[in-house]
Structures are given as structure tokens and as C-alpha cells.
Amino acid sequence: MPEPLVGKRIVLGVSGGIAAYKAIDFASKLVQLGADVHAILTASACEFVQPLSFAAITHNSVHTSVFEGWEGEHSGHVTLAATADLVIVAPATANSIAKIAGGFADDMLGAVLLATQAPILIAPAMEHRMWHHAATQANLETLRSRGVRVISPEAGRLASGAAGDGRLAAVDRLLAEARCVLGAGGVLNGKRIVITSGGTHEPIDPVRFIGNGSSGAMGNALAQAAMDAGAEVTLIAGPTVATLPIGVTPVRITTALEMQSAVQAAIVDADALIMAAAVADFRPAHPSEHKLKKNPDENTQQLELVKNPDIIAGISQPGLVKVGFAAETDDLIANATQKLQAKGLDLIVANDAVATIGASHSQATLLIPGHEPESLAEMSKEDLAGVIVARLAEIFARQVIS
Ligand SMILES: Cc1cc2nc3c(=O)[nH]c(=O)nc-3n(C[C@H](O)[C@H](O)[C@H](O)COP(=O)(O)O)c2cc1C
Secondary structure (H helix, E strand, C coil), rough: CCCCCCCCCEEEEEEECHHHHHHHHHHHHHHHHHCCEEECCCHHHHHCCCHHHHHHHHCCCCCCCCCCCCCECCHHHHHHHHHHHHHEEEEEEEHHHHHHHHHHHCHHHHHHHHHHCEEEEEEEEEHHHHCCCCCHHHHHHHHCCCEECCCCCEEEEEECCEEEEEECHHHHHHHHHHHHHHHHHCCCCEEEEEEEECCCCCCCCCCEECCCCCHHHHHHHHHHHHHHHEEEEEEECCCCCCCCCCCEEEEEECCCHHHHHHHHHHHHHHCCEEEECECCCCCEECCCCCCCCCCCCCCCCCCEECCCHHHHCCCCCCCEEEEEEEEEEEHHHHHHHHHHHHCCCCCCEEEEEEHHHHCEEEEEEECCCCCCCCEECEEEEEHHHHHHHHHHHHHHHHHHCC
């Protein structure tokens, strides 16, 4: 599966703000995701955090001066700049932002930023008024106009105790931005993918519904894998999905009919639709406006159900690649093959409904028209998402050829 951080050389610039301690956690997460992290600390950053912390976490030397020794293959800022896949400044102080915008090279961070051709991410963190100051905003505008990506800070409690704008973006957001930059140019580069995720709730009355245990793990994993491969993702998620991956365009729905409308709106300019959601096949025909009361004389309760539309079968948009899921309890391959043909799909992922719904792993078979079934080993949903993304990229490649 695409792992955009694995083996990537990331230069992490840390400047002298109170949020510098968060950069230690960020460095650690980058390393855990397989990145080769090289930290540069400004002189002010060393007032807040120790270079040793970064050295211990990254297993690499930490750079604090542009005048460090040029030994062997290592030519100081020139080597760091030339070998970086990505440079991230987190936290970026108002002072560092001004210096970078002005092109100053009086420390290692400034010199590397001038010398590199790698993409640059800047995550500002400062006091509310410093953030909103016209000078800071103008400097950031200058940087954006040069292609630097700015990860806007968040609102909340600041170090002073006051509430305002200027908190360093959460580490998860920093990671998502880094993945996104490194994923650009991947096998789904420039593709727009619509993915549905989780289960729907079909109301019986204002407080009850028919639902299922789908967690949205597969849809979320697909969304992340597609973004890691360079795609833009719209994720249409049901109420059972707790959190969505950072970076998707999120669309929240509750019922199957809402999901159908959301899908129809989202696919207009999309290249592929992946229906990973567990959409209810039926909904109560007459949901009550009031909470249904228990009748003491009745031991049974009748509930009339009507069929929900088959969302993906009802879509025929020229050029749109359609990927479906078949979660079955019996005759898996026969049922999945029938669905593949009946719904006009380009790929169907067949798996055991009981084993897969709500689980972290899945054992799936991929069916593509004109190809032999591909039976996969049991693997995590993240790994399965990577395989599906690879097959999707192959389908796009065949579209170009034919
Ligand atoms: C306790 C303390 C906290 C600070 N926090 C920040 C901050 O969060 N953001 C910021 O832009 N500057 C902050 N500063 C000011 C910077 O440390 C100062 O502008 C310094 O020159 C930045 O140097 P550098 O950009 O080279 O790292 C803080 C200063 C102190 C004393």
C-alpha cells in the first residue's frame, strides 16, 4: 500500500516558540511512520527544548548552527537541502516566518530553506495578536505566493492563558499535511474519488432506527490510501463513523436516501465512486413522528419495510469507475459475480459479512470483469485499501489506453 512517509527524508525545522515541545511528539510520530527525520533547531528553539531530545527520537544528528563541520559527504546546509523530500517548520515563530519571507540565511534553518527545492510546509504558532498582525499575515502571503504551504494554526487556549488564534495545528493535522504533500504525484494523482463509509440509520420513530454495526473502518482506510496516492477524496459517511481522516471533503448523512442524494451530487466531477458503506437495504415505510408506545396487550409489533434504492446500480455516468463491496454470508463468489454484472461495476470487493463488519481485518476476493478472481490473504483494512487503490489505478491506466 502507498506509505508516503516510509523512507522519506524530512527536515524538521523547529523555531523558538512555546509549542517547540510539541515538535518532539511530531518528530516521534514521523519516525514511527517510517520517515528519516533530520531536525534543525534555531538558537531560540534551544531555549525551549534540548537538541538531545530530537537526536534520541530521530537517531540522527541535530543541526543548530550553519557553521557545523563539513565532513566527508556532508556539506552542511547544502546536503540537508539537497537530500530533503520535504521541509516542515513546526512550530514557526513570527520571527522565523519574517526571516524566511525575507530570505535570511543567518542560521541553519534559513540557509536550508533557501537552498532546497523540496516542498516546504510551515506551521505557525504564536500569540493571537502576533498571528493577526499585518506583518505576519503579509509575510505568510509572500511565502504562499512562492508555493509554501501554510498549515493554519488553531483557535483555543494559548500559552498566556488567554483564548485566541495561534495554537500550533494538532500533530495529526501536521502528519496529514505531510502525507498529502508526499503523496502528490502518486498513482491516483489528480483523481477525484468519492467514497462512502459506515452504516446508515433508517428511522422507525424519532428515537429508534434500523442500523448495522459498520464502523466505517474500510471506508476511512480507503480514503486515507487514496489521499496517500495523490487523490482528492470526498467521504460520505454515515452516523456510525466516529471520525473521518483529515484531508477529505466530508459529507455527513444519516439515511440511505440522504446517502443517495449526497453521492449523486458528489460524483458530478468525480473519476471514481467506491461504495464501501453498509447501506440499509430496507427502511421503515411509515416512520412515526412520535415515539411509539408499548401496547400492554400486544406481544408482537409489525413494522412495514420498503426497499431502499441500490445507489451504485442506479448510477451510469460515462467514464466513472464504479467499485462496490459484497459482504455476503453464503455463496460469496457467486453472489459477488452476479452483483458485479448486475450493477455494471468495474471492481467488486467480496468478503464475509459476519467476519468483516466491525472488524479490523478482512479476507477479501477482488473481482474485475475479464480477469481471474484475486483471492487475497487476510490483512488489515489499511493494507486491503492499499491493494484496492493499486487495482483502481490499473483500471484508470486501462481507460487511458482503450
Ligand atoms: C516564553 C516565550 C514564549 C514564546 N513563544 C512564542 C511563540 O509561541 N511564537 C512566537 O512567534 N514567538 C514566541 N516567542 C518569541 C520568540 O522566542 C522570539 O521571537 C525569538 O526571537 C524567536 O526566534 P526564532 O524564530 O529564531 O526561533 C516566545 C518567547 C518567550 C520568551
